Amino acid sequence: MQRRRELLQSLPRFPSLLRSFSSAPSPPLQTLERDPSSQTLSPSPPPPPAANRLADLRLRLAAEAPDLSNFVYSVEVGTKKRPLPKPKWMKETIPGGAKYAAIKAKLRELKLHTVCEEARCPNMGECWSGGETGTATATIMILGDTCTRGCRFCNVKTSRTPPPPDPNEPSNVARAIASWGLDYVVITSVDRDDLPDQGSGHFAETVQTLKILKPTMLIEALVPDFRGDPSCVEKVAKSGLDVFAHNIETVEELQSVVRDYRANFKQSLDVLKIAKEYAPEGTLTKTSIMLGCGETPDQVISTMEKVRAAGVDVMTFGQYMRPSKRHMPVSEYxxxxxxxxxxxxxxxxxxxxxxxxxxxxxxxxxxxFYIKAMIEADRAKAPLGNYGPQLEQS
Structure with a gap:
């Protein structure tokens, strides 16, 4: 009941936006349309400016006030002693398939790490095999498998003094990825507060080497916050990547509860703003948050507004899943x-x-899959040589 009261008390703070959840029809997922003059898929045309859309949204408000059912959160709150059971929609697929097996074998051979395995991602088999879309992807973790930070949700092992980075890792990773036949790769890393440049140089070298070996591959760099150092962000943003991603992880109000004390909302938002400033035209910025950590709907909406105001292009939402009993419990599904x-x-x-x-x-x-199509469509429309990431000469 206490959780129900908290949610109900939170709703009036954003009445116009929240009421639209119950009254406005949900637009379909951005669809891909086939251009008659082209054999490629392209996303739907971009929507009108955000200010106009929000104004139109407020005009469609319903007369009745929202209630808890608009968000359909579970009311029961999980604790360490009484964790919530998984609901029926949280079903995981057992990894398998020839491409999955080949990628896993190559990872073991080269002693490479993936966040897919370290974080026990439920989508690993689908992503590595290509799934329904045929766009095979993997998330490679560089700079070792030991993080200098200790976020309460993360399953990656931690240490104040992790082993030094492997100087051959950028070339090993690039060669391995180039040989896998992937269309889209995500390169991420642990936090390396122990390094003078926070590992940004290692990151940039990996991206640049991979782009040389396979220029057509789309690369997303999912980076740490580099302690907010603009020079580190600039180095990666100009490395030749296609998508600059940095996760804010949770709503602004829960940052200190969920993340390591060295991370915070403003610092992460600044990283995304700096990346947008330094990255070549056409580079997308992206972030993600977990739900089920104890956030309220109006906190989520406020966070979304601030992220969008920072110029972020892509945002993802997923359910927080507790990696082990040592980690923060799931508050709700x-x-x-x-x-x-x-x-x-x-x-x-x-x-x-x-x-x-x-x-x-x-x-x-x-x-x-959709981001890949979006980038390719943008490039097809742009004048030759005026679009997209350019490799920074070192």
């Missing part, structure tokens, strides 16, 4: 219907793409 409400509102706010669902993760194959 958010229903698929509630995830769809956030996706719909995100598109209304002006994000170019929003992936939202219980099993969605920040590096999710289905989302990457």
């Amino acid at each position: 958010v229903t698929p219907e509630a995830f769809e409400k956030y996706r719909s509102l995100g598109m209304e706010m002006g994000f170019r793409y929003v992936a939202s669902g219980p099993m969605v993760r920040s590096s999710y194959k289905a989302g990457e």
Whole structure:
């Protein structure tokens, strides 16, 4: 009952936006349309400016006030002693398939790490095999497998003094990825507060080497916050990547509860702003948050507004899953219907793409399929040589 009261008390603070959840029809997921003069798929035309959309959204408000059912959150709150059971929609697929097996064998051979395995991602088999879309993706973790930070949700092992980075890792990773036949790769890393440049140089070298070996591959760099150092952000943003991603992880109000004390909302938002400033025209920025950590709907909406105001193009929402009993408990399981409400509102706010669902993760194959098509369509429309990431000469 206390949780119900908290949610109900929170709703009036954003009455115009919240009421639209119950009254406004949900727009369909951004569809891909076939250009008659082209053999490629292209996303739907971009929506009108965000200010106009929000104004139109407020004009469609219903007369009745919203209630808890608009968000369909579970009311029961999980604790360490009494964790919530998984609902029926949280089903995982057992990994398998020839491409999955080949990638896993190569990873072991080269002693490479993936966040897919370290974080026990439920979508690993689907992403590595290509799934329904045929766009095979993987998320490679560089700079070792030991993080200098200790976020309460993360399963990656931690140490104040992790082993030094492997100087051959950028070339090993690039050669391995180039040989896998992937269309889209996500390169991420642990936090390396122990290094003078926070590992940004290692990151940039990996991206540049891979682009030389396979220029057509689309690369997303999912980076740490580099302690907010603009020079580190600039180095990666200009490395030749296609998508600059940095996760804010949770709503602004829960940052200190969920993340390491060295991370915070403003610092993460600044990283995304700096990346947008330094990255070549056409580079997308992306972030992600977990739901089910104890956030309220109005906190989620406020966070979305601030992220969009920072110029972020893509945002994803997924259900927080507790990796082990040592980690932060799941506060609640958010229903698929509630995830769809956030996706719909995100598109209304002006994000170019929003992936939202219980099993969605920040590096999710289905989302990457749409992002890939979006980038290719943008490049097809732009004058030759005027679009897209350019490799910075070192």
